[in-house]
Amino acid sequence: MVLEAIKYRPHSLEILDQLRLPHESVYVSIKNSTDAFNAIKSMTVRGAPAIAIVAALSLVVELANTEFKSSDEVRRYISEKLEYLVASRPTAVNLSDAARKLAKLVIETEGDAATIVGAYIAAAEKMLVDDVSDNVNIGKNGLEWAKAKLGLDKFSILTICNTGSLATAGYGTALGIIRSIHGDGLLSHAYALETRPYNQGSRLTAYELVHDSIPATLITDSMASVLLKSHPEIKMIVVGADRVARNGDTANKIGTYQLSIIAKYHGVKFVVAAPTTSIDMQTLTGNGIAIEQRKPEELVTVRGPVLDKDGNVDKSEVKTVHIAAPGIGVWNPSFDVAPAALIDAIITEKGVAEKDQSGEFQLERFF
Numbered sequence: 001m002v003l004e005a006i007k008y009r010p011h012s013l014e015i016l017d018q019l020r021l022p023h024e025s026v027y028v029s030i031k032n033s034t035d036a037f038n039a040i041k042s043m044t045v046r047g048a049p050a051i052a053i054v055a056a057l058s059l060v061v062e063l064a065n066t067e068f069k070s071s072d073e074v075r076r077y078i079s080e081k082l083e084y085l086v087a088s089r090p091t092a093v094n095l096s097d098a099a100r101k102l103a104k105l106v107i108e109t110e111g112d113a114a115t116i117v118g119a120y121i122a123a124a125e126k127m128l129v130d131d132v133s134d135n136v137n138i139g140k141n142g143l144e145w146a147k148a149k150l151g152l153d154k155f156s157i158l159t160i161c162n163t164g165s166l167a168t169a170g171y172g173t174a175l176g177i178i179r180s181i182h183g184d185g186l187l188s189h190a191y192a193l194e195t196r197p198y199n200q201g202s203r204l205t206a207y208e209l210v211h212d213s214i215p216a217t218l219i220t221d222s223m224a225s226v227l228l229k230s231h232p233e234i235k236m237i238v239v240g241a242d243r244v245a246r247n248g249d250t251a252n253k254i255g256t257y258q259l260s261i262i263a264k265y266h267g268v269k270f271v272v273a274a275p276t277t278s279i280d281m282q283t284l285t286g287n288g289i290a291i292e293q294r295k296p297e298e299l300v301t302v303r304g305p306v307l308d309k310d311g312n313v314d315k316s317e318v319k320t321v322h323i324a325a326p327g328i329g330v331w332n333p334s335f336d337v338a339p340a341a342l343i344d345a346i347i348t349e350k351g352v353a354e355k356d357q358s359g360e361f362q363l364e365r366f367f
């Protein structure tokens with residue numbers, strides 16, 4: 001079975017409901033930009049590249065079912081809908097980057113309303129194809145970098161959150177590098193953090209690693225430091241990115257910052273995997289990245305199927321359990337920022353960025 005977070009056919013879009021994985025594999029129809037906004041905000045679909053693609057394609061479905069009287073009307077309509085979709089989640093830059101490029105395209109496209117709609121559809125559909133090829137190239141570049149830096153003996157890797165086929169159009173970014181290293185026979189073992197509170201690691205990355213028969217172990221977020229201390233065969237931590245600032249500071253899933261610190265302490269390479277659509281050259285440093293604050297309920301509750309009397313998963317009954325003392329305050333930032341100073345490399349589809357002698361990532365070379 002191919003892991004597809006996004007199922008697109010001309011003018012028809014479905015997303016895999018990631019709130020129900022790994023026990024239930026259910027696709028949800030996205031008929032317009034409102035469906036997409038709600039799916040992105042609720043994290044029914046998540047992952048920086050995936051939310052940009054779902055947003056763009058939701059408008060393809062909507063446009064196919066909307067009549068326009070003039071070119072100006074369709075340009076206005078698309079621009080307004082893209083602006084609405086960008087507001088669904090603030091931290092990942094892929095969504096706003098795609099919206100900016102698509103809005104520019106429709107403004108610059110000459111012709112009648114049908115011509116403009118056609119140009120938008122072609123550009124949005126191309127995002128789906130480009131993302132997979134970008135991720136395969138990130139995997140290749142990451143493999144070559146690892147061979148050059150770590151040698152040709154097998155080694156183990158630690159990762160956080162989900163950065164695989166469930167966060168993209170396919171193959172993944174950081175998990176794509178793990179796939180490429182595994183495919184080349186260089187991976188000894190992959191370790192995945194559960195990644196509280198949404199549990200992208202235990203529910204999604206574990207699902208992908210088992211699906212691909214990659215030797216892997218799940219750990220709690222609090223185990224990461226002692227894992228590096230007791231497993232010297234872990235030579236690399238690879239993470240995804242929601243937004244890479246111009247200086248290389250990288251916003252990623254909450255818990256990434258502390259991984260960059262323990263990597264430095266334990267002499268482990270800390271690597272960011274990101275398509276260039278995740279690099280925001282307009283934001284100079286990590287201080288300029290808006291960090292999404294999620295609802296307290298998402299931290300103090302856990303939702304899942306119950307176990308039957310024999311301890312087996314009973315999918316017929318899904319419960320939500322409250323796991324914290326009622327009345328306690330909750331802080332629930334969804335991301336944090338790993339400083340460029342603690343990042344060894346930024347692996348993109350266009351190549352690998354490493355700091356120069358002045359300690360700067362020269363990311364402009366990718367644009």
Ligand SMILES: CSC[C@H]1O[C@H](OP(=O)(O)O)[C@H](O)[C@@H]1O
Nearest residue numbers: 046047048163167240241252253
């Ligand atoms: C290649 S996905 C990038 C990024 O998106 C994830 O965040 P979320 O699950 O909240 O959408 C996570 O930070 C991944 O590293």
